[in-house]
Every structure is written in structure tokens, then in C-alpha cells.
Amino acid sequence: MSTLAPIIFFAYKRPEITRKALESLALNPEAGESELYVFADGPKEGATEETLQQIAATRQVIRSRNWCGTVHIAERVQNYGLAQSVITGVTEVIEKHGKAIVVEDDLVLSPYFLKYMNEGLDLYEDEPQVASIHGYVYPLGEKMPETFFIRGADCWGWATWARAWKQFEPNGQKLYDAIRLKGEGRAFDFNDTYSYMKMLRKQIGGQNDSWAIRWYASAFLKNMLTLYPSRSLVQNIGGDESATHMDEADTGNFEVELSPSPVILQKLPMEASVQGTAAFETYFRSIKPGFVQRLKRFIKKR
Numbered sequence: 518m519s520t521l522a523p524i525i526f527f528a529y530k531r532p533e534i535t536r537k538a539l540e541s542l543a544l545n546p547e548a549g550e551s552e553l554y555v556f557a558d559g560p561k562e563g564a565t566e567e568t569l570q571q572i573a574a575t576r577q578v579i580r581s582r583n584w585c586g587t588v589h590i591a592e593r594v595q596n597y598g599l600a601q602s603v604i605t606g607v608t609e610v611i612e613k614h615g616k617a618i619v620v621e622d623d624l625v626l627s628p629y630f631l632k633y634m635n636e637g638l639d640l641y642e643d644e645p646q647v648a649s650i651h652g653y654v655y656p657l658g659e660k661m662p663e664t665f666f667i668r669g670a671d672c673w674g675w676a677t678w679a680r681a682w683k684q685f686e687p688n689g690q691k692l693y694d695a696i697r698l699k700g701e702g703r704a705f706d707f708n709d710t711y712s713y714m715k716m717l718r719k720q721i722g723g724q725n726d727s728w729a730i731r732w733y734a735s736a737f738l739k740n741m742l743t744l745y746p747s748r749s750l751v752q753n754i755g756g757d758e759s760a761t762h763m764d765e766a767d768t769g770n771f772e773v774e775l776s777p778s779p780v781i782l783q784k785l786p787m788e789a790s791v792q793g794t795a796a797f798e799t800y801f802r803s804i805k806p807g808f809v810q811r812l813k814r815f816i817k818k819r
Contacts, residue, residue: 519639521631522676523552523614524585525606527599528622530558530571532578534754535622539584542620547631552614553585556606559593575622600728604687611679616642618676623755626652626674627775630750634676636782637664637744642678646787648741649677653751656773657796658803661747663781665790667797668704670736670743672729674751685735689721692734705737707794710801742789748776770804 524542528535542548557576560569576592597605603619610617618634620626630652637650647666652674654661670677686692693714696705702714716730736743752775 519635521547521551521635522616522618522638523554523610524548524618524620524631525610526553526555526620526622527602527606528555528557528575528579529599530568530575531622532571532574535575536578537754538620538622538624538626539578541626541628542630543582543584544628545626545631546628547635548585551585551631552587553589554606554610555579555588555590556602557590557592558597558599558602559595561596564596598726600726603728604685607677607682611677611682616676616678620674623753624653624674625752625754625775627750629776629779630674633746633750633780633782638676638678640782640784641744644787645680646741647744648681648684648736648739649675649743651675651743651745652749653753654745654747654749654773655771655797655800656749657800659796661793661796662790663747663783664744664785665747665793666742666744666785666788667793668737668740668742668789669733670741671745672732673753675743681736681741684739684741685732686738687731689717689731689734692731692738693717693721695738696734699738701737705734707798707801710798742787744785745793746776746780748778748780749773750776750780 526539526542542553557572557579560572564572579590591606593602599621607617607619616638618631618638634650634652641647641650648670651671653671696702696714696717703709706713713730713733716725716727717734719725720727720730752773753771
């Protein structure tokens with residue numbers, strides 16, 4: 518019988534958001550038998566007293582109960598920033614366990630999230646073309662297969678293995694040049710419906726420090742796939758009043774209902790879903806341009 522994957526949870530300075538996320542995690546039946554690693558980021562240089570209080574309150578929430586069977590807490594003294602925190606945290610845990618489930622503090626999870634993640638990790642463990650398992654899916658507005666593959670990788674509730682994570686390339690310039698050389702910029706941008714190439718250029722130029730755009734590009738260049746559910750097992754609540762990267766009014770464009778039932782996994786052919794890719798493109802075209810720009814600012818922080 519396969520062991521349950523460890524869970525990595527990243528938090529910073531939003532105590533109530535963190536509480537909601539951890540409470541939803543604890544409602545998963547598998548949580549009591551799972552190992553949880555929490556990385557709590559530290560204050561930036563010159564942080565205000567209010568920020569220091571928020572960081573302290575967040576850490577108090579983290580320590581308020583045993584959210585999983587075993588809990589390890591790393592409280593950073595200095596500020597790593599989300600990109601460095603994710604890259605170092607995921608690398609550390611995966612080197613120890615060989616696989617991991619990754620969650621950030623603004624994600625509320627379905628009670629079926631861990632079941633789906635662990636089953637997906639088991640099902641595709643020996644498929645080198647599969648980069649990750651993803652728990653969130655956009656409100657696509659059409660009936661989708663129970664699960665489907667999209668080329669690349671994603672960042673809102675995901676899981677991966679050591680064999681896939683070792684493909685992560687932190688150098689954005691190398692990734693950008695390779696996509697250009699292969700003539701795949703249009704495909705990387707979902708048929709020019711979403712400007713991921715621009716986001717990658719901004720990462721290179723220091724205008725954002727997104728780990729997620731580099732994870733997507735790394736998997737994309739290796740022609741790797743990520744598994745998505747037809748019904749979302751993750752809600753992003755990062756647009757509430759405590760958010761710093763997105764307006765609350767914008768969240769409706771990617772607001773989803775958590776699936777009321779488990780997602781059933783069956784092994785799929787190793788190819789990107791034509792229907793799924795087209796549905797993503799249609800979704801990106803449908804959201805208003807102003808929202809797209811604000812969503813980019815939100816995602817790029819990842």
C-alpha cells in the first residue's frame with residue numbers, strides 16, 4: 518500500500534485566511550494520517566509593527582492545533598519571499614519523501630482534495646511525462662471529462678514527485694530562450710489568449726519573482742502534462758480584504774464551487790486534452806481584459 522504524500526503549507530501574514538485554509542485541510546479524512554510541513558515566512562526588513570503582529574498572529578494560528586497527524590513548523594527569521602520559500606521548501610521536502618502535495622495559505626480545500634491528490638500521485642508515479650496533479654480548475658462553463666491533461670504545470674493546490682521537480686529550471690532567461698527557439702511562444706500562451714511569455718519576460722527583468730511561471734515553462738518545455746479535475750477541489754480566497762495582489766471584486770472570474778463528490782481517477786493516455794486546452798483558451802478569451810491584467814499581477818507573485 519502506498520504511503521500518503523506529505524503536505525507542504527506556505528504562510529506569511531494573513532491569520533484568518535490561514536485558519537480557513539488549515540481548517541479545510543483538517544477536514545480531509547486523510548489529514549489525520551498525513552505529515553504536514555508548514556513554512557511560515559519572516560518579516561521584510563523595516564516591517565511595520567502591524568505587519569509583525571500579523572506574522573505573529575499567523576504563527577499562533579499554525580500552532581493552535583495539530584492540523585494533521587504529524588506537523589513540522591519552520592518559522593523563518595527573515596523574509597524569503599514566496600518564490601524562494603516555495604522553491605526551497607518543496608525541494609527540501611521532496612528530497613526527503615520523494616513526493617509532496619503543495620498548498621498556500623489562501624486556498625480552501627474540498628474534503629476530497631487529499632484523496633484525489635494521493636490517488637493521482639499513485640496512479641501516475643511511474644509516468645515520466647506527467648509533471649503534476651492539480652486540484653483547481655477554472656470555471657470552464659462546459660462539461661469536461663472527469664480528469665484531463667493540460668501541457669505544463671500549475672500552482673493552485675498541486676502535487677508532484679522528485680523525478681518531475683528535478684526538471685524545474687530557475688533561470689527564466691534559459692526558459693524564455695528555449696521556448697522562442699522551439700517556436701512555441703503561441704502554444705505557451707494558449708493560442709495567444711493569455712500572455713504567459715510576457716509574464717516570463719517580466720520575471721527575467723525583475724518585475725516579478727514568480728516561481729509558478731518558471732514551473733509552468735519548465736514542464737512545458739519537457740512536453741510534460743498536468744492532471745486537472747473536471748470539478749474544482751480548491752477555492753482561492755486570496756481576493757478578500759487582506760489580499761495585497763488582487764481586488765476582491767475581481768475574484769468572481771475564477772470563483773468556483775467545491776466539488777460535492779470525489780473525483781474518480783482512471784488512467785488516461787499520455788497526451789494533452791484537445792477539449793481541455795480549447796476550454797482553457799475559451800475561458801481566457803471570455804474574461805474581461807482589465808481582469809486579465811489584474812489576475813496576472815496576482816499570479817505572478819507565485
